[in-house]
Amino acid sequence: MGTWNSRGLRGSTLEDLINRTNERYQEMGLALIQKIPTPITPVKMDKEHRQITLAYFDQRSTVDYIGAVQGIPVCFDAKECVADTFPLQNIHRHQVTFMEGYEKQGGLSFLIIFFSARNILYYMRHDEMLAFWKRAEDGGRKSFRFDELDPRFLMELKNGCYVPYLDAMNLDLELREQLDKE
Template identity: 75%
Template sequence: MATWNSRGLRGSTLEDLINRTNERYEEMGLALIQKIPTPITPVRIDKERRHITLAYFDKISTVDYIGAVQGIPVCFDAKECSADTFPLQNVHEHQMVFMEKFEKQGGLSFLIIYYSSNNELYYMRYKEIRKFWDRASEGGRKSFRYEELDPAYFMKLKNNCFVPYLDYIQKDLDSRD
Protein backbone atom coordinates (compact mmCIF):
# COMPACT_ATOMS: atom_id res chain seq x y z
CA MET A 1 0.00 0.00 0.00
CA ALA A 2 1.26 3.48 -0.84
CA THR A 3 2.08 5.66 2.09
CA TRP A 4 1.71 9.35 2.52
CA ASN A 5 3.25 11.25 5.36
CA SER A 6 4.67 14.62 6.25
CA ARG A 7 7.79 13.95 4.17
CA GLY A 8 5.82 13.56 0.95
CA LEU A 9 4.97 10.65 -1.30
CA ARG A 10 7.11 7.84 0.06
CA GLY A 11 7.45 4.51 -1.71
CA SER A 12 4.96 5.47 -4.38
CA THR A 13 4.39 7.87 -7.22
CA LEU A 14 1.47 10.16 -7.84
CA GLU A 15 0.35 7.89 -10.67
CA ASP A 16 0.34 4.89 -8.32
CA LEU A 17 -1.98 6.74 -5.94
CA ILE A 18 -4.24 7.82 -8.79
CA ASN A 19 -4.31 4.27 -10.21
CA ARG A 20 -5.37 2.89 -6.84
CA THR A 21 -7.97 5.61 -6.49
CA ASN A 22 -9.31 4.76 -9.95
CA GLU A 23 -9.56 1.08 -9.02
CA ARG A 24 -11.53 2.00 -5.91
CA TYR A 25 -13.85 4.36 -7.83
CA GLU A 26 -14.51 1.54 -10.32
CA GLU A 27 -15.22 -0.98 -7.53
CA MET A 28 -17.70 1.49 -6.04
CA GLY A 29 -19.37 2.01 -9.43
CA LEU A 30 -18.57 5.74 -9.38
CA ALA A 31 -16.21 6.04 -12.35
CA LEU A 32 -14.36 4.15 -15.03
CA ILE A 33 -10.98 5.78 -15.65
CA GLN A 34 -8.19 4.16 -17.65
CA LYS A 35 -4.47 4.96 -17.62
CA ILE A 36 -3.36 5.66 -21.19
CA PRO A 37 -0.02 3.94 -21.83
CA THR A 38 2.66 5.99 -23.54
CA PRO A 39 3.49 4.22 -26.81
CA ILE A 40 7.21 3.36 -26.97
CA THR A 41 9.55 1.32 -29.14
CA PRO A 42 12.24 -0.56 -27.18
CA VAL A 43 15.77 -0.10 -28.52
CA ARG A 44 17.80 -1.97 -25.91
CA ILE A 45 16.56 -4.70 -23.55
CA ASP A 46 18.37 -6.25 -20.60
CA LYS A 47 17.34 -9.86 -21.18
CA GLU A 48 18.55 -11.08 -17.77
CA ARG A 49 16.45 -8.58 -15.85
CA ARG A 50 13.73 -8.34 -18.48
CA HIS A 51 13.92 -4.54 -18.47
CA ILE A 52 13.86 -2.06 -21.29
CA THR A 53 17.00 0.02 -20.86
CA LEU A 54 16.56 2.31 -23.87
CA ALA A 55 13.44 3.26 -25.82
CA TYR A 56 11.94 6.10 -27.79
CA PHE A 57 8.41 7.44 -27.96
CA ASP A 58 6.46 6.24 -31.00
CA LYS A 59 4.18 9.24 -31.17
CA ILE A 60 2.94 12.13 -29.12
CA SER A 61 0.68 10.97 -26.31
CA THR A 62 -2.40 12.85 -25.16
CA VAL A 63 -3.11 12.81 -21.41
CA ASP A 64 -2.43 10.23 -18.70
CA TYR A 65 -6.05 9.27 -17.96
CA ILE A 66 -9.37 9.15 -19.77
CA GLY A 67 -12.78 7.76 -18.90
CA ALA A 68 -16.22 8.58 -17.57
CA VAL A 69 -17.62 9.69 -14.23
CA GLN A 70 -21.37 9.12 -13.88
CA GLY A 71 -21.81 9.61 -17.63
CA ILE A 72 -19.49 12.62 -17.88
CA PRO A 73 -16.41 12.14 -20.08
CA VAL A 74 -13.21 13.14 -18.26
CA CYS A 75 -9.55 13.33 -19.14
CA PHE A 76 -6.66 14.45 -16.98
CA ASP A 77 -2.93 14.43 -16.60
CA ALA A 78 -0.84 13.89 -13.46
CA LYS A 79 2.07 16.28 -12.86
CA GLU A 80 4.61 16.58 -10.08
CA CYS A 81 6.39 19.77 -9.05
CA SER A 82 9.21 20.08 -6.51
CA ALA A 83 9.07 23.88 -6.20
CA ASP A 84 6.42 26.54 -5.65
CA THR A 85 6.73 27.56 -9.30
CA PHE A 86 5.28 25.22 -11.94
CA PRO A 87 6.97 25.52 -15.36
CA LEU A 88 4.42 25.47 -18.17
CA GLN A 89 6.90 23.47 -20.26
CA ASN A 90 5.69 20.51 -18.16
CA VAL A 91 2.38 20.73 -20.03
CA HIS A 92 2.84 20.13 -23.74
CA GLU A 93 1.03 21.97 -26.50
CA HIS A 94 -0.50 18.75 -27.85
CA GLN A 95 -1.96 18.10 -24.38
CA MET A 96 -3.52 21.56 -24.31
CA VAL A 97 -4.97 21.01 -27.79
CA PHE A 98 -6.39 17.64 -26.76
CA MET A 99 -7.92 18.99 -23.54
CA GLU A 100 -9.45 21.94 -25.40
CA LYS A 101 -11.04 19.62 -28.00
CA PHE A 102 -12.23 17.33 -25.20
CA GLU A 103 -13.92 20.26 -23.44
CA LYS A 104 -15.56 21.37 -26.70
CA GLN A 105 -17.08 17.88 -26.98
CA GLY A 106 -18.71 18.29 -23.57
CA GLY A 107 -15.99 16.56 -21.57
CA LEU A 108 -14.14 17.72 -18.48
CA SER A 109 -10.36 18.21 -18.59
CA PHE A 110 -8.03 18.91 -15.68
CA LEU A 111 -4.59 18.35 -14.15
CA ILE A 112 -3.74 16.82 -10.80
CA ILE A 113 -0.55 18.46 -9.57
CA TYR A 114 1.46 17.16 -6.64
CA TYR A 115 3.55 19.86 -4.97
CA SER A 116 6.17 17.72 -3.28
CA SER A 117 7.80 20.61 -1.39
CA ASN A 118 4.44 21.37 0.28
CA ASN A 119 3.15 17.80 0.25
CA GLU A 120 -0.09 18.99 -1.39
CA LEU A 121 -2.28 17.96 -4.29
CA TYR A 122 -4.03 20.44 -6.53
CA TYR A 123 -6.96 19.98 -8.92
CA MET A 124 -6.33 22.40 -11.80
CA ARG A 125 -9.37 23.06 -13.95
CA TYR A 126 -8.84 23.34 -17.70
CA LYS A 127 -9.91 27.01 -17.72
CA GLU A 128 -7.23 27.74 -15.10
CA ILE A 129 -4.37 26.07 -16.98
CA ARG A 130 -5.67 27.76 -20.16
CA LYS A 131 -5.39 31.17 -18.44
CA PHE A 132 -1.74 30.54 -17.53
CA TRP A 133 -1.01 29.06 -20.97
CA ASP A 134 -2.49 32.09 -22.74
CA ARG A 135 -0.57 34.46 -20.48
CA ALA A 136 2.69 32.73 -21.48
CA SER A 137 1.71 32.76 -25.17
CA GLU A 138 1.19 36.52 -24.94
CA GLY A 139 4.72 37.06 -23.63
CA GLY A 140 3.99 36.71 -19.92
CA ARG A 141 5.41 34.32 -17.35
CA LYS A 142 6.25 30.84 -18.62
CA SER A 143 5.19 29.41 -15.26
CA PHE A 144 2.67 29.97 -12.52
CA ARG A 145 3.26 30.37 -8.81
CA TYR A 146 1.70 28.38 -6.00
CA GLU A 147 0.27 31.63 -4.62
CA GLU A 148 -1.71 32.17 -7.85
CA LEU A 149 -3.77 29.02 -7.33
CA ASP A 150 -7.33 28.88 -6.01
CA PRO A 151 -7.17 27.62 -2.39
CA ALA A 152 -10.56 25.90 -2.85
CA TYR A 153 -9.00 23.33 -5.22
CA PHE A 154 -6.26 21.96 -2.97
CA MET A 155 -7.10 18.32 -2.22
CA LYS A 156 -6.61 16.46 1.00
CA LEU A 157 -5.80 12.77 0.69
CA LYS A 158 -8.31 10.41 2.26
CA ASN A 159 -7.13 7.33 4.15
CA ASN A 160 -3.51 8.21 3.27
CA CYS A 161 -3.78 6.94 -0.31
CA PHE A 162 -7.06 8.05 -1.85
CA VAL A 163 -6.94 11.04 -4.25
CA PRO A 164 -10.47 12.45 -3.92
CA TYR A 165 -10.67 14.07 -7.33
CA LEU A 166 -14.37 13.23 -7.75
CA ASP A 167 -15.17 15.83 -5.08
CA TYR A 168 -13.31 18.42 -7.14
CA ILE A 169 -14.94 17.35 -10.40
CA GLN A 170 -18.24 18.15 -8.69
CA LYS A 171 -16.90 21.53 -7.53
CA ASP A 172 -15.65 22.19 -11.10
CA LEU A 173 -19.06 21.30 -12.55
CA ASP A 174 -20.88 23.47 -10.00
CA SER A 175 -18.68 26.44 -10.95
CA ARG A 176 -19.73 26.06 -14.61
CA ASP A 177 -23.47 26.39 -13.95
Protein backbone atom coordinates in the same frame (compact mmCIF):
# COMPACT_ATOMS: atom_id res chain seq x y z
CA MET B 1 11.28 11.89 -30.58
CA GLY B 2 12.32 11.67 -26.95
CA THR B 3 14.31 8.91 -25.33
CA TRP B 4 12.72 6.87 -22.58
CA ASN B 5 14.69 6.48 -19.36
CA SER B 6 14.14 6.38 -15.61
CA ARG B 7 13.57 10.16 -15.51
CA GLY B 8 10.08 9.45 -16.79
CA LEU B 9 9.25 7.70 -13.52
CA ARG B 10 9.32 10.90 -11.49
CA GLY B 11 5.54 11.02 -11.32
CA SER B 12 5.10 7.31 -10.64
CA THR B 13 4.23 7.83 -6.97
CA LEU B 14 1.44 10.21 -7.94
CA GLU B 15 0.30 7.83 -10.67
CA ASP B 16 0.26 4.95 -8.18
CA LEU B 17 -1.96 7.02 -5.87
CA ILE B 18 -4.28 7.96 -8.73
CA ASN B 19 -4.40 4.35 -9.96
CA ARG B 20 -5.42 3.17 -6.48
CA THR B 21 -8.01 5.92 -6.30
CA ASN B 22 -9.41 4.94 -9.70
CA GLU B 23 -9.66 1.30 -8.62
CA ARG B 24 -11.57 2.39 -5.51
CA TYR B 25 -13.88 4.67 -7.51
CA GLN B 26 -14.57 1.77 -9.89
CA GLU B 27 -15.29 -0.64 -7.00
CA MET B 28 -17.76 1.90 -5.60
CA GLY B 29 -19.42 2.34 -9.02
CA LEU B 30 -18.54 6.04 -9.12
CA ALA B 31 -16.19 6.16 -12.11
CA LEU B 32 -14.40 4.14 -14.75
CA ILE B 33 -11.04 5.77 -15.44
CA GLN B 34 -8.18 4.11 -17.31
CA LYS B 35 -4.47 4.90 -17.36
CA ILE B 36 -3.35 5.48 -20.95
CA PRO B 37 0.02 3.83 -21.61
CA THR B 38 2.60 5.79 -23.58
CA PRO B 39 3.47 3.76 -26.71
CA ILE B 40 7.20 3.06 -27.01
CA THR B 41 9.51 1.20 -29.36
CA PRO B 42 12.21 -0.75 -27.49
CA VAL B 43 15.75 -0.28 -28.84
CA LYS B 44 17.88 -2.06 -26.23
CA MET B 45 16.87 -4.89 -23.95
CA ASP B 46 18.53 -6.36 -20.88
CA LYS B 47 17.66 -9.98 -21.67
CA GLU B 48 18.90 -11.28 -18.33
CA HIS B 49 16.51 -9.03 -16.38
CA ARG B 50 13.88 -8.85 -19.14
CA GLN B 51 13.89 -5.06 -19.04
CA ILE B 52 13.87 -2.34 -21.65
CA THR B 53 16.97 -0.17 -21.18
CA LEU B 54 16.48 2.20 -24.13
CA ALA B 55 13.35 3.06 -26.10
CA TYR B 56 11.80 5.81 -28.20
CA PHE B 57 8.31 7.20 -27.95
CA ASP B 58 6.20 6.06 -30.93
CA GLN B 59 4.03 9.15 -30.77
CA ARG B 60 3.25 11.99 -28.44
CA SER B 61 0.96 10.91 -25.68
CA THR B 62 -2.15 12.95 -25.00
CA VAL B 63 -3.15 12.69 -21.35
CA ASP B 64 -2.47 10.16 -18.60
CA TYR B 65 -6.08 9.19 -17.86
CA ILE B 66 -9.37 8.95 -19.70
CA GLY B 67 -12.78 7.56 -18.84
CA ALA B 68 -16.21 8.46 -17.50
CA VAL B 69 -17.61 9.64 -14.21
CA GLN B 70 -21.33 8.90 -13.95
CA GLY B 71 -21.91 9.60 -17.63
CA ILE B 72 -19.48 12.51 -17.93
CA PRO B 73 -16.49 11.94 -20.25
CA VAL B 74 -13.31 12.83 -18.34
CA CYS B 75 -9.65 13.15 -19.22
CA PHE B 76 -6.80 14.40 -17.09
CA ASP B 77 -3.06 14.48 -16.74
CA ALA B 78 -0.99 14.02 -13.59
CA LYS B 79 1.91 16.38 -12.92
CA GLU B 80 4.37 16.60 -10.06
CA CYS B 81 6.17 19.68 -8.82
CA VAL B 82 8.78 19.97 -6.07
CA ALA B 83 8.87 23.78 -5.83
CA ASP B 84 6.09 26.33 -5.31
CA THR B 85 6.53 27.43 -8.93
CA PHE B 86 5.22 25.17 -11.69
CA PRO B 87 6.93 25.62 -15.09
CA LEU B 88 4.40 25.58 -17.93
CA GLN B 89 6.91 23.69 -20.08
CA ASN B 90 5.74 20.65 -18.09
CA ILE B 91 2.42 20.93 -19.94
CA HIS B 92 2.95 20.23 -23.62
CA ARG B 93 1.20 21.99 -26.51
CA HIS B 94 -0.23 18.70 -27.82
CA GLN B 95 -1.76 18.02 -24.38
CA VAL B 96 -3.39 21.45 -24.28
CA THR B 97 -4.72 20.94 -27.82
CA PHE B 98 -6.12 17.50 -26.93
CA MET B 99 -7.79 18.82 -23.78
CA GLU B 100 -9.30 21.77 -25.68
CA GLY B 101 -10.75 19.36 -28.25
CA TYR B 102 -12.02 17.10 -25.49
CA GLU B 103 -13.82 20.04 -23.87
CA LYS B 104 -15.36 21.06 -27.21
CA GLN B 105 -16.79 17.54 -27.50
CA GLY B 106 -18.56 17.95 -24.16
CA GLY B 107 -15.93 16.28 -21.99
CA LEU B 108 -14.30 17.53 -18.82
CA SER B 109 -10.53 17.90 -18.70
CA PHE B 110 -8.24 18.91 -15.88
CA LEU B 111 -4.81 18.46 -14.32
CA ILE B 112 -3.94 16.92 -10.98
CA ILE B 113 -0.76 18.53 -9.70
CA PHE B 114 1.12 17.19 -6.70
CA PHE B 115 3.20 19.82 -4.91
CA SER B 116 5.48 17.27 -3.24
CA ALA B 117 7.36 19.68 -0.92
CA ARG B 118 3.99 20.69 0.58
CA ASN B 119 2.44 17.22 0.24
CA ILE B 120 -0.60 18.93 -1.33
CA LEU B 121 -2.57 18.00 -4.42
CA TYR B 122 -4.25 20.50 -6.67
CA TYR B 123 -7.12 20.05 -9.13
CA MET B 124 -6.46 22.53 -11.95
CA ARG B 125 -9.55 23.32 -13.95
CA HIS B 126 -9.23 23.45 -17.73
CA ASP B 127 -10.04 27.19 -17.87
CA GLU B 128 -7.43 27.95 -15.21
CA MET B 129 -4.78 25.99 -17.11
CA LEU B 130 -5.67 27.86 -20.32
CA ALA B 131 -5.44 31.24 -18.55
CA PHE B 132 -1.88 30.48 -17.39
CA TRP B 133 -1.01 29.07 -20.83
CA LYS B 134 -2.36 32.19 -22.59
CA ARG B 135 -0.52 34.49 -20.18
CA ALA B 136 2.75 32.76 -21.14
CA GLU B 137 1.94 32.91 -24.87
CA ASP B 138 1.24 36.64 -24.50
CA GLY B 139 4.73 37.21 -23.12
CA GLY B 140 3.93 36.84 -19.41
CA ARG B 141 5.28 34.41 -16.85
CA LYS B 142 6.17 30.97 -18.19
CA SER B 143 5.08 29.46 -14.88
CA PHE B 144 2.53 29.90 -12.15
CA ARG B 145 3.04 30.14 -8.41
CA PHE B 146 1.32 28.10 -5.73
CA ASP B 147 -0.14 31.29 -4.23
CA GLU B 148 -1.93 32.04 -7.55
CA LEU B 149 -4.05 28.90 -7.24
CA ASP B 150 -7.69 28.76 -6.17
CA PRO B 151 -7.65 27.38 -2.59
CA ARG B 152 -11.05 25.72 -3.12
CA PHE B 153 -9.31 23.17 -5.39
CA LEU B 154 -6.52 22.15 -2.99
CA MET B 155 -6.83 18.48 -2.06
CA GLU B 156 -5.27 16.43 0.69
CA LEU B 157 -4.73 12.70 0.39
CA LYS B 158 -7.56 10.79 2.03
CA ASN B 159 -6.56 7.81 4.16
CA GLY B 160 -2.99 8.48 3.03
CA CYS B 161 -3.49 7.00 -0.42
CA TYR B 162 -6.58 8.33 -2.16
CA VAL B 163 -6.71 11.40 -4.41
CA PRO B 164 -10.19 12.88 -3.85
CA TYR B 165 -10.53 14.42 -7.29
CA LEU B 166 -14.25 13.65 -7.59
CA ASP B 167 -14.96 16.25 -4.88
CA ALA B 168 -12.99 18.88 -6.81
CA MET B 169 -14.56 17.77 -10.09
CA ASN B 170 -18.00 18.28 -8.57
CA LEU B 171 -17.06 21.85 -7.58
CA ASP B 172 -15.69 22.41 -11.11
CA LEU B 173 -19.04 21.29 -12.58
CA GLU B 174 -20.97 23.56 -10.19
CA LEU B 175 -18.85 26.57 -11.24
CA ARG B 176 -19.38 25.74 -14.93
CA GLU B 177 -23.12 25.53 -14.34
CA GLN B 178 -23.11 28.96 -12.64
CA LEU B 179 -21.20 30.46 -15.57
CA ASP B 180 -23.68 28.99 -18.04
CA LYS B 181 -26.54 30.65 -16.18
CA GLU B 182 -24.88 34.10 -16.30
